[in-house]
Amino acid sequence: MPQKTYAGTTVDVDGNGYLTDFGQWTREIALEIAREEEIPELGDKHWQVIEYLQKNHKEGVPLSIRKVGKSGVVSIQELYDLFPGGPLKKATRIAGIPKPASCV
């Protein structure tokens, strides 16, 4: 199992850099992953999306951009502005949850 160090803690990651154990996630790790994804800071809206994604993951709800756009947390346009260049991929990686297997 490959490992990476963020914010002084070593975590287990898969081949694409996604945390394999959500229990290892912390907000500091999220900030560092965000910087790796070229998002220099995480504002309130970013955290709202992250929390929404984590909540759905815990409840076993499959995620898609369509769902996030209809969630009331953000619009699709906002999502693309907050996490440019691959919004769901980046947001889930920052949130410490697996990459969603969705085509929409």
Place this chain on the structure above:
Amino acid sequence: MTHSEDKIKKVSIICAKGNIEDVYASLVLANGARMEGIEAAIFFTFFGLDAISKKRLKKLHTATVGNPSLRMPGGLPFPSLLGMIPGVEAGVSAMMKRQMEKLDIPPVDEFLEMFKAAGGKLYACKLAMDMFKLEKEDLYEGVDEVLTVGDFYQRSAGAQIIFT
């Protein structure tokens, strides 16, 4: 892992058919590109214009006559004779739409909206518009421009062109 020089940066998808499965192929490819951070545009031409025509976009069908890939639930080939009966084409198409909704795939109008919200571009082919006697007002409001084939090639500079 792919090297960054191999990463696709831009796609230009041509949608030339109006069957529901062909239109969805274009939409999923285009929206999927945006989800990967790839710049994307769809160029609708000929029967593809149905997908962006206000009057047609909610009524796209799949062929039930002469469609060799169509199967009955259960796997037997779908007989064209059955497909000719009035109402069957609409019924089979409605079944397909219900299946897609169960998989969280949006209807065409919502899909176009999502694609535009994601920064995608929608273009209509001028030649096809003239052939079908359509005006820009007949098209979905999110269509960006009506282009000639030359314009399309210019906009597609640096892009991979995909014909569906």
